[in-house]
Amino acid sequence: MRVAVVGAGVSGLAAAHELARSGGSRVTVYEKEDYLGGHARTVAVEDADAASTVQLDLGFMVFNRVTYPNMLEWFEGLGVEMEISDMSFSVSTELGASGSRCEWGSRNGISGLLAQKSNALSPSFWRMIREILKFKNDALRYLEDHENNPDMDRNETLGQFIRSHGYSQFFQEAYLTPICACIWSCPSQGVLGFSAFFVLSFCRNHHLLQLFGRPQWLTVKGRSHSYVHKVREELESMGCQIKTSCEIKSVSSSEGGTANARSSSRISSGYHLVTHPKQVIGIVLFASGFRVTVFDGSEETYDRIIFGVHAPDALKILGAEATHEELRILGAFQYVYSDIYLHSDKSLMPRSLSAWSSWNFLGTTSKGVCVTYWLNLLQNIESTSRPFLVTLNPPHVPDHVFLKWYTSHPVPSVAAAKASLELHHIQGNRGIWFCGAYQGYGFHEDGLKAGKAAAQDLLGKESDLLVNPKQMIPSWSEAGARLLVTRFLGQYVSVGNLVLLEEGGTMFSFGEVGKKCHVKSVLRVHDPMFYWKVATEADLGLADAYINGYFSFVDKREGLLNLFLILIANRDANKSSSSAAGKRGWWTPLLLTAGVASAKYFLRHIARRNSVSQTRQNISQHYDLSNEFFSLFLDPSMTYSCAIFKTEDQSLEAAQLQKVCLLIDKAKVERDHHVLEIGCGWGSLAIQLVKQTGCKYTGITLSVEQLKYAQRKVKEAGLEDHISFMLCDYRQIPTQRKYDRIISCEMIEGVGHEYMDDFFGCCESLLAQDGIFVLQFISIPEERYEEYRRSSDFIKEYIFPGGCLPSLARITSAMSAASRLCIEHLENIGYHYYPTLIQWRDNFMANKDAILALGFDEKFIRIWEYYFIYCAAGFKSRTLGNYQIVFSRPGNDKLGDSGIHSLSKLSGS
Structure with a gap:
């Protein structure tokens, strides 16, 4: 199926992207300008003061997670970088009735509100503040009544609503009219003729009815052209044909009739990029579709058309071929056109610097709108002291003009509000779809939604548009916890970049990517309990918050790993001296507010110390979950320890066999030996x-x-005569028999600090005089061992109760204290554990449904995912080790002259 998309603003790009990625459509995009993006326009301006070039967005600038959910999803899928912006507002106007001046701003708190000193003593000003609060309650009640009663008249204008609720003239002129004029870039005198339902719905959905607790605003870090470039690259990679400087002139239908829009078959994709401009002068509709004729006589034929242009422009292209319904519905959408200047004339800003804000309404409410946008604040331009300003409809030509152009914006009239409810009557009826921001509130999110919806309707797909998420409003206690946690992260995270994206709201960013840590992790915070858990339980609270689904990650595969890598990097960057570290324990958590929980978890850990009776319970809690469960992520041999990979693409089964063979070789096992x-x-x-x-x-x-x-x-292998097993503790092994070789692979982690000496004492008593003991174990760095053993952590609490990773020094001290053993060979294979754990995680997640079928729940899934990645981060950062040590007694000539086999010999290096 060949589809022409007319217009390459956000609606056209979204429609083309949806069609191309769905497959089966050959898409061509036509754009009359020589660039893509429509209002997403970036220009380069020479800043003489800073002797540099500044990139500036002139149209699409800001968005937020509450009211732009589809835009955010699109940006995240494209890999668009975002940063915090500001959406403060100011008014500097002459009041119509009195001729007095009113100036105030929202950016600088009280000093902004009182930027004009007389505001403090003005009863009218303080009445306006009270009416802002009243306006919220009245608006919400009005919307609830109309939404619960669809038959109620929605033709009421904003002016009628204001008069019926008794708002003051001061409120209208110093607050409501300026805000609406700024939002819709329209003349002030026309604001009160807007649809009351439309305006109030917009204000509610965009959280503009409240003075405080509004969503945090964001901007594209690399300016809006960076996202447009990413979209273009994806379209071209999917074969989309893009024609810029191609303006469509008309659409005509042939006598052959119209195509059936709902029954065409799809054609496989195949596209090329047209690099030279051509002017399109006509589209002709035949029974088989549409024909686009270019001025040089060439023609293109299409099965479907999507108009991603303003409603008046779509009607102009359709001309006499527009149907009555199309004329009636699309004709109801009217636009206001504005002259726009990019300049640095400070006279077009509020008189008081305290009132300067991102959006600044100037002039009088009785005349045309004049709005100035302060780009330095909106787009985080800190490289220059020069103010970069964009003004719509200034009363005079500004000084220091860099650029002039004009733009248009849909007017939210009553007629437009009614027409928006009837758009479905004309969508796709004759193979033509219409989309544009005018079908919503007139903003980028609305354009994106309209374009995506048109493409999905064309494809016969169900709409998957996201609704505005509920803004996350924390309780007082949760707000306090958020303040504590964000302050802590601001001080703690200096390397790597950790970003918190609250559900429908604020973004916090800590640290930055650099040479010391190039990792970035973006968390989605779904519930303010995330902050409470972290504040009151520190690292275990973080784990609990993940297990309970209070947060997730934008990067579902690498996000959790990157979070741990950032925390590890900053822990090491902020580490105390070794003497101070030795005094740390459960009583010194990173967050002092987590002290009670730290004590609770440590006491619980102490209660699980590995006495003979307690050890069996600890082991059973993990290893007796079910053999079928472990088979769903381990390799076929069911080996549950670090593998050794010869190559990156080696299978887990082969890597585990390689590790087992290395242990056997290091033990120098012979046929007449008895191995324990x-x-x-x-x-x-x-x-x-x-x-x-x-x-x-x-x-x-x-x-x-x-x-x-x-x-x-x-039994299946037929080896019962050679192999026997015992269900017993290492301290209960009969000592009458001596074993030629002892092997223990990643078992000592379950022994516990207090019993390490006992373990080596048992090995001493069980090993023959000329025997060899091979031990493989996970190790923790010596500098962290004392603090670690005196506290609990995620692994001790959720995975291996009673567990304790030894340091290398703890192993050697226990060896010397309880045995005559000495070290013959030592090798760290820890870097192989990262790929081992990742393969376990991948197997685990691939078999998620089978695990749930065994009776485990979603929380269990998240516990184990956290476990695999928690450990993987330790090995990837080389802060955990995995040693293979060969022990023997002095004078053991059974070791031979060939030495101990090592990993380097195994890999052939």
Whole structure:
């Protein structure tokens, strides 16, 4: 299906993007200007003062997460960078009746409101402030009545609403009229003729009825042309044909009739970019579709047309071929045209600097609108002291003009409000769709929604447009927690960029991407309980907030990982001296408000210390979840420890076998040996060991489920004569037998700090005189060990109760205190754990439905996703290690002269 999109403003671009990415449509975009984007226009201005070029947006400048949800979704999908902006407002006007002057602004709080000193003593001014509060209540009541009673008359004008509710002339002239004139860029005297329902709906939906707690406004960091370029790149990558400087002149229907808009078949895509301008002088509609004729005589044929232009322009192109319904409905949308200047003339700003704001209404409400936008504030221009100003309809030509142009904006009249309800009568009826910002409130979000909706209707798809999210309004306690958390993050995060995007509201940004940390993470905060949890429980509160769905990430795959990497980088950047760190523990959480929770969690951890009776309960809580569950993310061998990858694309199963073989090689196992494995898991090492060497093997576990699985796999392999398992604690292993080799792979993390010496004492008593002991374990840096063992964390609380990662020094101190063992070989394979954990996470998420079918819930899913990425970040940042250590006793000549096999030998380097 060939589709022509007429107009490359936001509506046309959105329609083309939706058609192209859906596939099956060959899309051509026509734009009469030599650039795309419509009101999204960026210009480069030479700033003589700063001797530099400044990029400035002249049309589309600001948006927010509450009232622009579809725009934000589009931008995030395109990878558009955003930053905080300002949407303050000021009035500097002569009041019609008295001729007195009123000036005030919202940017600087009380000093802005009282920018004109006489405001403080003006009863009319303070009455206006009270009426602003009254206006909110009256507007909400009016909208509720009309929405609950669709038959109520919606023809009432704003002026009629104001008069019927008894608002003062001062309120009209110093507040309401200026605001509406600024929003719709229309003459002041026409404001009171607007549709009351339309204006009040807009004010409610855009949170303009409240003085405080309005949504935070944003702007495109690289200016609006950066998003337009991204859209163009995507369109071209999907094969869209783009024709700039091509103005459509007319549309005519042939005698053959019209195409059926609802029944065409789709044609595969195939496009090319036209780089030279051509003027389109006609479109002819045949039974088979539309023919576009270019002035040089060339023709293009299309099956469908989408008009992404102003309503009057669409009617002009249709000419005599416009139907009665199209003339009636589209003709109801009227526009106001404004002269616009880009300049730096300060006389077109409020007299008092305290009143200077982003939007500034000037002049009198009895004359045409004059609005000045302060671009330095709106677009965060800090490189110059020169004010860059855009003024609509100034009373005189400004000084220091950089650029002049004109623009148009739809007027929210009663007729337009009624016509917007009837648009569905003309959409697609004869193969033509109409879209534009005029179909909503006249802004970028409205244009995007109209374009996307037109394309989806053309494709016969259900609309998936987002509705405005409810603005997140925290309680007093939550607001206090938010203040505390944001202040803490502002001080704590200095490297990397952490961004919090509140549901339908504010954005906070901390730190910046740099050489020390190039990572960025953008969180979506869905519930203010996020702040309360973090403020009162610190890192465990962060985990709990994620588990409960109080926040998520824009980047669903890398967001959580990047968050941890940023926190790790800043923890290390802000680390105290080693002596101070040694004095830290549960009593010194990063947030002092989390002290009570820190004590609670540490006491809970202490209660789970690994005595013989408690250890079995701790192990069962994790490993007895079900063998089927673990099989959904582990490799087929069910190996639950760090793999070793020869290449990045090596399978997890092959990498696990490689690790197991390395442990066997390091242990120098021979056929006549009897090997003990402390922590046998699901038996993967046992089976490989016996197959590879023919030795005898004994393994112990405390997990009933692991034991059942391992025994079954051994029976299936026919190795019962060589392999035996025991369900017992390492402290309960009979000491009558000595083992030639002992292997323990990632079991000692469940021993606990207090029992490390006991563990090595048991190994000493069980190992033959010339035996070899191979230990693999996850390690924590020595500088953090004391603080870590004296506090709880996510892993101890949610994953491995009673667990404790040892430092390398703790291992060697326990070795020397409780045994005659010495270290023969040591190797850190920790960098292999990151890809291991990522593959586990990917397998886990790919099998999410199967895991839920086992009876687990969404919170469980998030706990385990958090667990995998929490650990992965530690290994990716190299702040966690994974050691393989070979122990023996002095004088052991069984080690031989060939040395210990290492990872470097295995990889052939």
